[in-house]
Amino acid sequence: QVQLVESGGGLVQAGGSLRLSCAASGRTFSNYAMGWFRQAPGKEREFVAAISWTGGNIYYTDSVKGRFTISRVNAKNTVYLQMNSLKPEDTAVYYCAATFSRYGVGSVQGYDNGYWGQGTQVTVSS
Numbered sequence: 001q002v003q004l005v006e007s008g009g010g011l012v013q014a015g016g017s018l019r020l021s022c023a024a025s026g027r028t029f030s031n032y033a034m035g036w037f038r039q040a041p042g043k044e045r046e047f048v049a050a051i052s053w054t055g056g057n058i059y060y061t062d063s064v065k066g067r068f069t070i071s072r073v074n075a076k077n078t079v080y081l082q083m084n085s086l087k088p089e090d091t092a093v094y095y096c097a098a099t100f101s102r103y104g105v106g107s108v109q110g111y112d113n114g115y116w117g118q119g120t121q122v123t124v125s126s
Contacts, residue, residue: 002026002115006096009120016124017084022096022117024077033105034072034079035059038092038122047108048094049081059106063089086124093119 008020022034035050049070050059058070069082079096095118097111104110 002028002098004096004115004117006117006120009122011123012086013125014087016086020081020094022079024098028077032098032100034098036081037095040092050106052105088124088126091124092122094122095119
């Protein structure tokens with residue numbers, strides 16, 4: 001079993017920045033991709049960003065391109081999401097996930113059989 005723990009959420013004004021972290025522990029193996037997702041109240045969970053094991057493949061949803069940066073440090077089993085120029089519409093609970101699937105890394109479907117964290121709240125005020 002793999003456990004994922006997110007941290008770094010909080011309250012920030014529009015235009016500000018936050019960095020989210022997600023640390024994996026437990027029965028981990030190499031060659032897993034990791035992604036970030038978010039869910040606003042009353043809305044479906046949506047894909048935000050993902051990164052392959054080597055970092056050679058990175059994906060972002062259109063609404064965060066140019067503002068968010070995903071990265072990972074495999075030696076720490078940790079993935080990060082640097083969020084700049086935050087907007088009120090970025091407000092949501094942010095979740096990280098890991099998958100050993102070779103396909104669908106840049107979509108929510110690729111993590112259907114993966115592992116998920118508990119989420120961290122990000123609130124962006126006007």
